[in-house]
Amino acid sequence: DAKTTQPPSMDCAEGRAANLPCNHSTISGNEYVYWYRQIHSQGPQYIIHGLKNNETNEMASLIITEDRKSSTLILPHATLRDTAVYYCIVRVAYSGGGADGLTFGKGTHLIIQP
């Protein structure tokens, strides 16, 4: 799986959009970009994923650059409950075989300020 680079921490004011960047310059054509977050002491929470096109769901939007070398996760109206560590990972689409465990790296600690 390709390596990703994220800033270690970011602040955002409550109610504003939080934009979290991720660089994945060695991404392969069959690799997806996934975002998860982990709130202190809880299990990781899936947020969104995409291959080439921008994606949006009820939690967030994912913007992937045309060359696919970077992406941005957007939380449109951040709340205090969005304070968490956000992980960007790049993975091939497995067919179900093997130990396809997730590896998160350091992630970005997003702190929402009141």
Next chain:
Amino acid sequence: EADIYQTPRYLVIGTGKKITLECSQTMGHDKMYWYQQDPGMELHLIHYSYGVNSTEKGDLSSESTVSRIRTEHFPLTLESARPSHTSQYLCASSEIGGASQTQYFGPGTRLLVL
């Protein structure tokens, strides 16, 4: 929200006791996983299963065992708990096949062995 549940959420137990951590999911997913995570540290895959009667060891060696008698249920057992087993245990599940296979996590069980 993912429909994957873990009990207990917290467990404090003495050395030598047998414990079973429960995990169940209602999404009909064939593949299930157990991860171990220490505070602020990386996830480590310890067990996974492709479906009923399938169990495999993950990347990190663990003294725990798992079983998969029903699709929705994937319990983890420690026959004799030791202080070195103190950690957070996370269960996850995913579909098999398809273009991408998102893993959905439960809330975790925090285990403290005295």
